[in-house]
Amino acid sequence: MDLHLTPEDRAMLDGERGLAVQMAMRILARMVPVYGADRLLDITAAHIDSALFQGDATLDYAERLAGLGAKVVVPTTLNVSGVDEHGWRAWAVPPEWAEKARRQMVAYQSMGCQPTWTCAPYQAAARPVFGQQIAWGESSAIVFANSVLGARTERYPDLLDICAAITGRAPAAGLHLEENRAGQLLFRLTGVPRALQEDDSFYPVLGHLVGKHAQDQIPVLDGLDVEPEEDQLKALGAAMASSGAVALYHLVGITPEAPTREAAFHGRAPSEIIDVTPETLRAARRELSTADGAKLDMVVLGSPHFSLAEFKKLAPLLEGRRCHPGVSFLVTSSRTVKALAAQAGYLDPLERFGGTVTVDTCIITTPMLPPEIQVIMTNSAKYAYYAPGLLGTEMVFGRLEDCIRSAISGKVERDETW
């Protein structure tokens, strides 16, 4: 396919809008055919995962763009960074890492990005609207924006999201286009009791199961008897985007592009129908844990970042109780939500419990955990999925209430009756 550039695209590519714009457009233009597209389209917001420090190369990239004078041309939020800018000294973060990660944060802020530093920007800052064309990085945020909000973004990788923000352009491909948003696979809930559907832990487990099967296809889920809460949808999508590469899902009767099953599939037939049963859910739940003993070093909540509603729910569960001295209790969130939670009084029970909050980053994006942390319990499928590879820790997946119970007793306790 030939590449069709507008006169303005061409001006950017030719360097008439400056060297930073030229570099961003050069990268974008090379990527257009890889996306199977022949042109670019306008985007009106961006969320940038590129600011996450991974090493000298991501820092080189940030400082190259910043040094060339790059400025974003659409409202742009920032995903997690490589360090809790003001809180890293309380943890095992090497000072050299903290300094380089901070330099990378400074570089992206110099381009005009908002210092939101969160993987859940839709709960801390900008929330795109239905049908809006956006360029978002961060897999869990992408799936939320597409599925729950009905905004339109491809699954943008690090390094490309910022090119879109600098040029205001993105490849006209994939989920930006209506015809590519139809459901492909049908997952039918079969014999899943309503009580289970109301349980928070149902959603990450279901997401893990669906993502593993769907990979990069668009799953449609039918048969839910309840209307999930926003944080349950957040957990569902984050899990699908970890075990698979799901960037859009439809929940029949719930998400905006799926008023009916027919609408979710754009009138076509599903390529495959998969029944989700309590048995397959139990198998998926088992996969989220790598440890099966009682040993416990840490409980961590908040991937994607904890919302204000989650802090509100957590606070009374911790009231009047105390974390075991052998267990660290951590919540990861954004600086915005932490400030709101503090003002609402939700952090006081957490502090009295012996827990702490880390912002800007999380346990898998900054080297904060000391080596003695070997077994971690979480209610997040994303943490459970990634930590064994990234941190070398053993993971135990469990319900929020079981995470708290275990933090108090100092050993893993799980009610797995479903």
Next chain:
Amino acid sequence: MNPIQNPTILHGKVLVAGEAEGAALVGREPLSFWGGYDQHTGEIIDRRHPLSGAMAAGCILVVPASRGSSTTTAVLLEAICLGTAPAAILTATPDTYLTLASIVAEELYQKPLPIIALDPEDFALLETGQRLRVLADGRVEVAGALSS
């Protein structure tokens, strides 16, 4: 590069052009580099992936696609910068995440990594240990006869 005698020749789609030679390392499942690839050593560290524990640095990595996190691109870029990346990557579908890492490596360091998308049928012919030679026009030479 030394030519491979009597090779089987596969024709792939060039996503990033370049030449490379090495042993094939073949995994049939998509791989997230973030949480799946140690940029400091070149080891596959996704404990749920069939290639878990394999050293991919210098090999011709053959995986159907990347998967999961948007940070896959950054991890591959770091690995290219550190010299721990595969010598080339062959996929079964054009992969935007891996291709982008190579394009940015060319921008920053003039070190593009050859990325080739094969037809799924050709992809299925490759096995770990085969000696491969990747050419700039998208041809992939495979030593010996292939069982299919």
